[in-house]
Amino acid sequence: MPQLQSVVLLPFTVLASVSVAVPPPAGSHPTDTLRIVARDPDYEHTPSVVQSPSLLTGEAIEETLSSAESFTKPPQSHSGQHTNPWSPPTLTIYTSIAVPTRKPNSKPNPSCRPAGGKEILQYQKTQPGRAIKDGVKLRILCVGDSITAGFGDTDGNGYRQQLRKDLSENQVVWAGTQLNENSGMADGYHAGFPGKTIKYISNQVGPSLKQRPNIILLAAGTNDMNSNTSTIAVDGNDPRQAAGRLGNLIDKITEECPDAVVLVSIIINTCDSHDMHAQRERTKQYQKLIPGIVRQRQQKGKHVMAVDFSRWEEAGDNLLRDCVHPTDDAYDLMGDWWYSFITQVDEDWIQEPQGSDPYQGNN
Numbered sequence: 001m002p003q004l005q006s007v008v009l010l011p012f013t014v015l016a017s018v019s020v021a022v023p024p025p026a027g028s029h030p031t032d033t034l035r036i037v038a039r040d041p042d043y044e045h046t047p048s049v050v051q052s053p054s055l056l057t058g059e060a061i062e063e064t065l066s067s068a069e070s071f072t073k074p075p076q077s078h079s080g081q082h083t084n085p086w087s088p089p090t091l092t093i094y095t096s097i098a099v100p101t102r103k104p105n106s107k108p109n110p111s112c113r114p115a116g117g118k119e120i121l122q123y124q125k126t127q128p129g130r131a132i133k134d135g136v137k138l139r140i141l142c143v144g145d146s147i148t149a150g151f152g153d154t155d156g157n158g159y160r161q162q163l164r165k166d167l168s169e170n171q172v173v174w175a176g177t178q179l180n181e182n183s184g185m186a187d188g189y190h191a192g193f194p195g196k197t198i199k200y201i202s203n204q205v206g207p208s209l210k211q212r213p214n215i216i217l218l219a220a221g222t223n224d225m226n227s228n229t230s231t232i233a234v235d236g237n238d239p240r241q242a243a244g245r246l247g248n249l250i251d252k253i254t255e256e257c258p259d260a261v262v263l264v265s266i267i268i269n270t271c272d273s274h275d276m277h278a279q280r281e282r283t284k285q286y287q288k289l290i291p292g293i294v295r296q297r298q299q300k301g302k303h304v305m306a307v308d309f310s311r312w313e314e315a316g317d318n319l320l321r322d323c324v325h326p327t328d329d330a331y332d333l334m335g336d337w338w339y340s341f342i343t344q345v346d347e348d349w350i351q352e353p354q355g356s357d358p359y360q361g362n363n
Helices: 058-070 158-168 198-204 238-256 277-298 327-343
Strands: 002-004 014-023 032-038 090-098 137-144 172-175 213-219 262-268 304-308
Touching: 014 238, 137 238, 158 172, 213 238, 238 262, 238 277, 262 277, 262 327, 277 304, 304 327
Parallel strands: 002 090, 137 172, 137 213, 213 262, 262 304
Antiparallel strands: 014 032, 014 090
């Protein structure tokens, strides 16, 4: 390893541009330079030197030095032997600091990192009845299309009944303005709009958000991938454009409910029948775009996480009744998956719901 002449370790609360300059041995190419940039998400800045943002950590510096070592080894002759004389070059780390300016009236958000450092939550089999944050009240809003509404479910509750059973150690209050006629739960409200697209859902979800849920389960985009662009995918079925609409919906949710945790489903896919194959392929593309949409909001300090339902179809056989909607048992399974994802959320993210519980007439 080359001799380290000087190292300046900067606290993570400043922006630092660190260049590693290695004087080359005689006859080698001009000096190679590596660059690391550390960024604090709670500050804004406009330095011209910023490249490749990443956190300035000991590991990052170590990785940089390891990389530098690869081009500071002694030159070799054509025979593969080291040429003489040669002495190890001196490695110098130069630092330049762009002093950040705190945004007016902004407050640092120490809990903006994803739960456990994960960007995407995966299903983990979890024992039902685990108390979330010492039994805090959970005012849950389920947002989406017919799958969220529970279309085809015999008891009319979709996944919500099983989710409530799994969350037995917490008081669960359902937010939303929609109630299925055959719902077995008198308070089984939601914001699921059968047959509707992301844009429609976004236009209709406002009154439900005013009920200030502290957990929001969002699963939307199935209808946007439909092959019928005349009556179903009325906003078009391009996956990238649909992902953009999803991002707009997330922004609306986080603006109206800044204290809520928003879990965004990497939605389930359709079956792979002849008639559904094209939609299935578009859905695969859409699924891949969702983590990036969520990551952009995380980087702004929003309490948003992607939860992976893309592998849900591997959890059992015959989960779909009509190539799109879950069977009764599969809705229960979906409730178990949502429960698993909720238990993985960093408890610092989960706050007491704001205001009084929504009055919905027949609770």
